[in-house]
Amino acid sequence: MERCLFCGEMRGDPLSFHNLFSPDYAPGFCLSCREQLIPIDARHCCCLCGRDLSRLNRDRVVENRCSDCVKWARSGRNGLYVSNRAIYHYNPFLKEMINQFKFRGDVRLADGFAVELKRAYRHCEREQSGIFKRKPSFLLVPVPLSSERLLERGFNQADVLARQIGAPIVQALVRVRDEAKQSKKSRAERMRLRATPFRLNEKAAVRLSGHKILLIDDIYTTGATMRLASEALATARPHSIRSLTLIHG
Amino acid sequence: MLLLSRHLDQAPHYHADVQHFLFGRECRAEDLPFSEKLIRAHVKNGFIAIRPGIIPLNETIFDLLSIRKKWLCARCGNRDQEAFAFCSCARCGKKCAYCRHCLNMGIIRSCTQLVTWQGPEPRVDQAFLDGRPLCKWEGVLSNEQQAAATAMKRTLAARESFLLWAVTGSGKTEIMYPAIDWQLRQGHHVTLATPRTDVVRELLPRLRDAFPEVPISGLYGGSEEEDLHAPLVISTAHQLIRYADRFDCVLIDEVDAFPFHFDPMLEYAVRKAAKPGTPFAYLSATPPSALKNRFLSGKLKGRKLARRYHGHPLPIPSFRWIGAWQKLVQRGKLPGVLQEWLKNKMEAQQQVFVFVPSVSAAAALTELLQRNGFSRSAGVHSGDPLRHQKVADFRAGKLRLLVTTTILERGVTIANVQVGVVGADDPVFDEAALVQISGRVGRSAAHPNGDVIFFHNGKTLSMVHAVRHMVQMNQEGGR
Numbered sequence: 195m196e197r198c199l200f201c202g203e204m205r206g207d208p209l210s211f212h213n214l215f216s217p218d219y220a221p222g223f224c225l226s227c228r229e230q231l232i233p234i235d236a237r238h239c240c241c242l243c244g245r246d247l248s249r250l251n252r253d254r255v256v257e258n259r260c261s262d263c264v265k266w267a268r269s270g271r272n273g274l275y276v277s278n279r280a281i282y283h284y285n286p287f288l289k290e291m292i293n294q295f296k297f298r299g300d301v302r303l304a305d306g307f308a309v310e311l312k313r314a315y316r317h318c319e320r321e322q323s324g325i326f327k328r329k330p331s332f333l334l335v336p337v338p339l340s341s342e343r344l345l346e347r348g349f350n351q352a353d354v355l356a357r358q359i360g361a362p363i364v365q366a367l368v369r370v371r372d373e374a375k376q377s378k379k380s381r382a383e384r385m386r387l388r389a390t391p392f393r394l395n396e397k398a399a400v401r402l403s404g405h406k407i408l409l410i411d412d413i414y415t416t417g418a419t420m421r422l423a424s425e426a427l428a429t430a431r432p433h434s435i436r437s438l439t440l441i442h443g
Numbered sequence: 444m445l446l447l448s449r450h451l452d453q454a455p456h457y458h459a460d461v462q463h464f465l466f467g468r469e470c471r472a473e474d475l476p477f478s479e480k481l482i483r484a485h486v487k488n489g490f491i492a493i494r495p496g497i498i499p500l501n502e503t504i505f506d507l508l509s510i511r512k513k514w515l516c517a518r519c520g521n522r523d524q525e526a527f528a529f530c531s532c533a534r535c536g537k538k539c540a541y542c543r544h545c546l547n548m549g550i551i552r553s554c555t556q557l558v559t560w561q562g563p564e565p566r567v568d569q570a571f572l573d574g575r576p577l578c579k580w581e582g583v584l585s586n587e588q589q590a591a592a593t594a595m596k597r598t599l600a601a602r603e604s605f606l607l608w609a610v611t612g613s614g615k616t617e618i619m620y621p622a623i624d625w626q627l628r629q630g631h632h633v634t635l636a637t638p639r640t641d642v643v644r645e646l647l648p649r650l651r652d653a654f655p656e657v658p659i660s661g662l663y664g665g666s667e668e669e670d671l672h673a674p675l676v677i678s679t680a681h682q683l684i685r686y687a688d689r690f691d692c693v694l695i696d697e698v699d700a701f702p703f704h705f706d707p708m709l710e711y712a713v714r715k716a717a718k719p720g721t722p723f724a725y726l727s728a729t730p731p732s733a734l735k736n737r738f739l740s741g742k743l744k745g746r747k748l749a750r751r752y753h754g755h756p757l758p759i760p761s762f763r764w765i766g767a768w769q770k771l772v773q774r775g776k777l778p779g780v781l782q783e784w785l786k787n788k789m790e791a792q793q794q795v796f797v798f799v800p801s802v803s804a805a806a807a808l809t810e811l812l813q814r815n816g817f818s819r820s821a822g823v824h825s826g827d828p829l830r831h832q833k834v835a836d837f838r839a840g841k842l843r844l845l846v847t848t849t850i851l852e853r854g855v856t857i858a859n860v861q862v863g864v865v866g867a868d869d870p871v872f873d874e875a876a877l878v879q880i881s882g883r884v885g886r887s888a889a890h891p892n893g894d895v896i897f898f899h900n901g902k903t904l905s906m907v908h909a910v911r912h913m914v915q916m917n918q919e920g921g922r
Contacts, residue, residue: 197525299550300543302528344533348552354530 198224199306200291222306230287233310234280234442236317242266243417244280245442266417274435275424278414279318281310284443292412292441296351304351307440308358314438315359318408332408332436333364333401337423338392340369355440356410366398366407366430367423384418392426399430409437457490457562465491465560467632467689468671469518469715471549472556482558490562496555497527497540516542518551519684520711544708548684559687566630578624580617580653585754588618591746595724596622598744599692604723606738606745610916611728611882612856614752616646619694620653622724627657627674631691634676636683636713638700640664641834642853643677646696650677680709686716693717697853698725698734699875728882729875729912750920755891757913758884760864760877762906765898768865772807777815781865781898785817788861788894789843795861797846798880800869802826808865809846820844823851852879859890867897867906877909 196205205224223231234246242263247255254261266272282288295303318332336352344350356363371391409423414437424435461477472493475482485491500513500522514527521527521544532539535554542551551557584592591607598605599622609615619635626633635650637643640663647661660673662682671685693713717723725734725745737743751757768778781797788795799805802824809822819842821833830850836842838857845851849871862884864872872880877897884893897906 294546298546299530299541299552300528300546301530301541302543348532348534348539348550349530350533 200227232283242277244278246283271421274428276434276436278437280439280442281314282441284441304354311358333405334361335366335409337411338367338369352411364398366395368393368395384416390422390425392423402430402432407432407435411439413441413443414439415443462565466565469687470558472558492559492561493556496551496557497553514540519545519708577654578620592618592621594746596625599722602722606743607726609748612751612886613748615726626692632689633692634690635694636680637696683712683716688718690717694724696726698727699729699731729878749916753888756917758895760881760895760897762897793861795844798864800866800871805846817844822846824848825850856886858887861894863896865898868899868901868903874905874908
């Protein structure tokens with residue numbers, strides 16, 4: 195029996211045909227921890243940013259997209275950036291989890307999200323391909339940290355999550371400036387930031403041209419980071435840019 | 444800074460700030476608020492020792508030969524290989540192991556270095572030491588208590604360990620005062636370690652009242668105080684991980700609740716926090732068998748107190764059959780026996796603790812009680828964010844009825860409280876737990892009696908042993 199990666203209790207998953215004959219299954223979380231995670235249903239989310247529309251006020255929903263995405267479209271800053279897919283809705287429990295993962299450095303927790311990340315990645319692939327078209331393969335680009343922050347934290351959480359998916363990863367971006375943490379900034383401050391802190395990694399840029407790119411990050415909040423990263427990537431002439439995050443918050 | 448380090452190169456001097464910061468502590472190198480140059484100078488002169496945070500564990504020849512490496516966390520003593528994980532580290536560029544056991548005190552990776560002070564000990568701030576007794580407690584110890592207190596003080600002064608085996612409500616806290624007073628007046632660093640946050644929160648104000656001039660620091664998970672340098676530290680065992688080679692005297696309250704057998708990290712933490720050869724004082728009403736045997740065979744000095752401070756006997760629990768109460772609660776019915784007993788207690792204006800075996804039972808029963816007209820009631824468990832508030836409300840009398848898991852079994856003193864244990868046959872309630880729970884009742888001299896009822900669905904050996912234990916203590920106490 196495996197222990198839960200987060201709370202350390204015995205997993206105690208109910209037996210099913212899936213795990214009946216495999217004594218050791220993938221590391222993960224116990225039932226009571228998983229119950230506290232709120233997955234976002236792909237059918238009821240904003241088709242652009244992946245926000246759970248059923249949790250949003252009626253007046254902020256325009257057809258199948260949220261008012262934020264409508265504003266982004268109007269601002270003309272989208273460029274090659276198409277859409278985001280998020281797996282979980284942000285809640286206090288997930289906040290605690292991310293705190294342990296990102297700020298305390300418990301990289302092991304990422305293993306527990308592997309199955310969901312892979313599933314979401316396949317979902318992104320399926321969206322892209324019609325029935326007869328060849329499956330497009332994405333290149334994964336983790337959103338980088340500045341070198342100072344990377345040294346302080348010891349790892350890049352986006353990179354750790356990207357590794358769980360198992361698709362080719364290209365470290366195409368470099369974060370130049372060490373500005374204040376996004377999570378410490380207000381919404382207005384984030385939107386105001388126009389100059390991109392990202393720079394293209396010239397060596398890796400050659401691999402990007404004509405490819406579909408999937409940016410990976412832990413959390414999508416306003417979408418400003420994604421647009422700024424896309425701006426920097428645009429010079430490498432990729433086919434399109436999408437993103438996949440663990441959380442929409 | 445440049446001047447200072449040049450000065451350091453010439454003669455082996457140390458910087459007082461570094462000494463003050465590091466003495467008796469173990470820190471990660473990155474947490475030090477000093478320049479690297481200064482630290483290096485101290486290391487060179489042997490004032491600071493540096494060791495790796497994660498050590499490969501080679502206990503047997505097989506460990507050396509096997510390909511899979513085993514690890515030991517030097518800070519928390521964790522050697523459970525399941526609790527180590529790996530990450531590709533951006534700092535050292537290699538694959539680092541890290542300890543998941545003590546993550547909340549800052550991560551320890553293979554490349555992390557732990558820093559300890561090796562230089563001379565700083566002089567204790569003597570402001571409060573002027574030869575007069577520090578203890579301002581004005582109560583009077585009974586003859587038995589006085590004898591135990593003197594024995595404890597003398598034994599610890601002779602740097603030997605001591606066991607105080609005293610029934611619940613015998614005034615253990617007050618018996619410690621003379622020993623603590625003596626140790627503090629010698630300029631010693633003293634710690635009082637307890638297993639649980641609630642016990643720290645209970646003891647802290649009492650010791651602050653008794654030793655008003657001594658800086659006392661209370662450490663528990665979520666406490667705001669960060670004065671790690673106080674001469675008297677009251678702490679949960681977990682928090683002692685922050686220290687190394689600091690204390691000259693360690694008192695461990697409720698030693699059997701110390702999950703020594705359950706979590707070896709705690710024992711490691713306490714041993715590491717104390718200087719080598721430090722005497723330990725163990726206090727408990729139900730000492731674990733290892734200590735009991737050492738005491739009875741004369742290897743460990745100690746005293747046994749079989750009488751409460753007010754001289755009245757321990758209240759003996761009575762058994763009452765409650766049947767399949769869990770099913771009833773699930774169906775939304777309050778068991779009749781329990782309802783009747785609680786109603787009587789509420790009419791008599793008494794406060795009641797209801798102990799239950801699990802968190803889920805606490806939640807379900809609380810809801811049911813509130814629906815059945817017991818309005819001033821609440822439920823607490825270890826994960827409850829409002830836990831401290833609810834306990835404080837109960838103390839203040841705002842709540843009449845508190846449903847609790849075993850977290851409140853120890854160290855909580857509330858006058859004239861009545862106790863019911865629902866599901867006393869559950870394996871959670873072992874002999875020690877039941878003795879401790881029964882010990883909540885009749886602690887004040889004004890109300891030396893009260894109800895202790897074990898609501899059970901079939902007697903267990905633990906219940907019978909607990910009663911036998913208390914009856915025997917009453918006999919030894921001359922009652």
